[in-house]
Amino acid sequence: MVKVSLTVNGVKYDLDVPPTERLLDTLRNRLGISSVKEGCGRGECGSCIVLVNGNPVHSCLTLTSRLDGAEVTTLEGLAPQGKLHAIQVAFIEARGVQCGFCTPGFIMITKALLDRVKEPSEKEIRRWLSSVLCRCGSYPLYFEAVKRAAKYIKEGKIYFDEKEVREKYHLKVLAR
């Protein structure tokens, strides 16, 4: 076992993990973070993408034992309690979500993109979003969502009140 101390969504964890445990399994099985999805387990579908020290990585190809001291961000950590991040709101408003399996991966790669490029071109959006596979074919709506999110962020609207967004769009809180 390997001792690793890592920060996930701002919370510090001291873990004892087998050397070859994947970050994907650490997040889902040890920490109960379920936005991170396993599609292919081999770097192709992108539904497991999270940010490690600000860089997008496939959690299915990342060994937790290599992450001592790292900072991990998942969808759950994009906004403070009771708030939604502009990217989340933009994805809701673009109504791109069909089955939703791919959405967390798309939102995380969008975060990585907008952290680096404030006003991405269509080509750039397509290049970055190509990291994630959507079986339902929501791509065109997701492209719109990214543009909308970029606009919100440019206007300084980073966080939105979760309750208000839920009421406006009739979004239920699913029981866990």
Next chain:
Amino acid sequence: MIVIETISIYKPKSLSDALEFLDKHAPDVKPIAGGTELLLLIRDKKIKPPKYLLDLNPLKKTLSYVKVEGGVVKIGALTSIYDLSQTILHSDKRYAGFVDVWEKFGTMALRFEATIGGNLNAATQYSDYITLLLAFDANVKLESVKGVRELKLSEYIVDKRKTALNPNELLVEVSFKEPPAESSSSFIKFDRREILIAGIVTEATYLHLEDDVIKDVRIAFDMVSGKRIPARAVKTEEFLRGKRFSSEVVEEAAEKILPSEMTRVTDWWATAEYRLEMSKVSLKRGLKLAYERIRGE
């Protein structure tokens, strides 16, 4: 959940610590850089799980760089594909082939993880940076506790998944001579989709013109002889060298010379005939692209 209990991981404190660990435990150690190739090989049982993984991440500070020194372009083995794009290799037209490889490399997220050293050591016909760097006539620098040695990349890649790396060595750098002003490069990756592709045919070109005469040219493909590793099309290069660049010359090189030195294979993906045909097309397109780049078109 995939946990292989028998593998241990070692985090070196420095390059010399890493080399000592390797020396002590070789051949039971596998260095791990991005892990995008190695973890899949282990998962797919294509290699025997090693006893130790040597984590190369702690060496990023030392081995991630692109610099031009004394007329030589040097790339640190741990430079990620994303980091390559932030350097001169993506802004100077002579290196335009690097941009071409990048455009079709895996996906955006993969570019943050994968390293150039891992790409060379994966040593398959799908290692795009091998094909490209063969066209730049690159050298690799290998280091062990005994010291440093340099090899031509073409000698380093021995066969599919087989390199000249000794088990106690690390690849630390890949380098090539800074190309002259009147030169450029290109890379063609041909497949059914635009992204997330291995390439039915890939081709890299380096071209140096003097007036309109081909002063030097190097051409590499994902495969030239029957061996499943990238290699140079040397006869085609020889034919082109010293000739005036024209569509007739390019046509003759592609239709007459290239087929005389190329053996393609058929697999579930494409036939040998198709691959040969597309190799000719790629050669023509690659040369034209490099030519236009030199001319600033």
